[in-house]
Amino acid sequence: MITARELTKKYGGTTAVNGLSFDIKPGVVTGFLGPNGAGKSTTMRMILGLDAPSGGSVTVNGKAYRDLPAPMREVGALLDAKAVHGARTAYRHLQWVAQAGGISRKRVDEVLDTVGLTEVAGKKVGNFSLGMYQRLGIATALLGDPPTLLFDEPVNGLDPEGIYWIRTLMQDLAAEGRTVFVSSHLMNEMEETAAHVIVIGRGELIADMPMAELTRQSARSHVRVVSPLAGELAGALEKAGGTVTKLDDGSLTVVGMDAPQIGDLALERGLGLHELTPVRASLEAAFMDLTKNSVQYRSSGGAPQQLAETVRALAAEGTD
Numbered sequence: 001m002i003t004a005r006e007l008t009k010k011y012g013g014t015t016a017v018n019g020l021s022f023d024i025k026p027g028v029v030t031g032f033l034g035p036n037g038a039g040k041s042t043t044m045r046m047i048l049g050l051d052a053p054s055g056g057s058v059t060v061n062g063k064a065y066r067d068l069p070a071p072m073r074e075v076g077a078l079l080d081a082k083a084v085h086g087a088r089t090a091y092r093h094l095q096w097v098a099q100a101g102g103i104s105r106k107r108v109d110e111v112l113d114t115v116g117l118t119e120v121a122g123k124k125v126g127n128f129s130l131g132m133y134q135r136l137g138i139a140t141a142l143l144g145d146p147p148t149l150l151f152d153e154p155v156n157g158l159d160p161e162g163i164y165w166i167r168t169l170m171q172d173l174a175a176e177g178r179t180v181f182v183s184s185h186l187m188n189e190m191e192e193t194a195a196h197v198i199v200i201g202r203g204e205l206i207a208d209m210p211m212a213e214l215t216r217q218s219a220r221s222h223v224r225v226v227s228p229l230a231g232e233l234a235g236a237l238e239k240a241g242g243t244v245t246k247l248d249d250g251s252l253t254v255v256g257m258d259a260p261q262i263g264d265l266a267l268e269r270g271l272g273l274h275e276l277t278p279v280r281a282s283l284e285a286a287f288m289d290l291t292k293n294s295v296q297y298r299s300s301g302g303a304p305q306q307l308a309e310t311v312r313a314l315a316a317e318g319t320d
C-alpha cells in the first residue's frame with residue numbers, strides 16, 4: 001500500500017506536485033496518468049525517497065522510504081532503464097545490486113529467468129536494445145521480491161511482444177497480491193493493463209477511480225440509437241432528460257440516459273428501435289476531456305476546432 005497525504009514538491013518557483021492525496025492498494029495494477037510535466041516522475045521519486053517532499057507525506061506500507069529497514073525487500077522500481085553501467089554484464093549488474101541489498105545469488109538467476117535474459121546474462125549491457133534494458137530494469141526491481149512495485153513508463157520503446165509481456169507480468173504481480181503502480185503515456189496500453197487509475201494535471205489530483213468508472217463517466221460515453229421514427233423519439237428522449245444529437249446518417253447520439261432507459265421509453269411510446277448500442281468512451285478520449293485544462297503545452301486550435309474534433313470523435317465512435 002502506498003499512501004500520499006497532501007504531498008507537495010516545489011522546485012524554486014515551480015510547484016511540481018501540489019497537495020496530492022491517494023492510496024495505491026494491493027491486488028490490482030494502478031495506472032498513473034497525466035500530461036507531460038504533470039508531476040508523475042516527481043511523485044514516484046518522492047515515494048522512493050529520491051526527492052524530499054516540500055510538504056505532506058508519502059509512505060510505503062506505513063513507513064517513509066528512508067525508514068524502511070530493508071528497502072529492496074519492500075519496494076522495487078524501474079525509473080530509468082538506461083541508468084546502468086554499460087561496461088558491466090547483466091549478471092554482474094544484478095549481482096552487484098543484490099550484494100548491496102543482502103540478496104542471494106540464487107535470486108539473480110531467478111529474476112534473469114523471469115525476464116527472459118538468462119541467455120544474454122554474460123553480455124555487456126552497453127550493447128543491449130531498449131527492450132533488453134527494460135527487462136533488466138524490471139529484473140532489478142524484482143530482486144528483493146518486494147510486495148510493492150513502481151514502474152515509470154515501462155513499455156517505452158518496446159515492440160508489441162515486449163508490451164504484451166510487460167502487461168502480463170504486471171497483472172500477474174498484482175494477482176499475487178502486490179501493489180503495482182505504473183505510469184504510461186500509452187492510453188490503449190493502460191486501458192488493457194490497469195484496473196484502477198490515478199490522473200494528475202499540473203501536480204494536482206484530477207481523478208482516482210476504477211478504470212471502467214472513468215470511461216463510463218466521460219461525456220463521450222453515449223448510446224447510439226437508430227429508429228424509423230427518430231424525430232419523435234428524439235423529442236421524447238429530450239423531455240425525459242437526455243441530450244440528443246442527430247447525426248447525418250439519421251442515427252441519434254444520446255448522452256445522459258442509458259440503453260435500458262431509452263429502450264423502455266421507446267416501448268412505452270410504441271416507437272420502433274432498429275439499433276440501441278451503448279458506446280463507452282476510450283480511455284484516451286476520457287483522458288483528453290479530463291486534462292484539457294491541465295496541459296502545459298498545447299498545439300494551436302481554439303474552441304471551434306475542439307468542438308469540431310469532439311463531434312467528429314462522437315460520429316466516429318458511433319459508427320464503429
Ligand SMILES: Nc1ncnc2c1ncn2[C@@H]1O[C@H](COP(=O)(O)OP(=O)(O)OP(=O)(O)O)[C@@H](O)[C@H]1O
Nearest residue numbers: 011014015016034035036037038039040041042043
Ligand atoms: N529537478 C527539477 N528542477 C526543477 N524543476 C523540475 C525538476 N524536476 C521536475 N521539474 C518540473 O516539475 C514539473 C513536473 O515534472 P515531472 O517530470 O514530475 O512530470 P511528469 O508528469 O513525469 O512529466 P513527463 O510525462 O513529461 O515525464 C515540470 O514542470 C518539471 O519541469
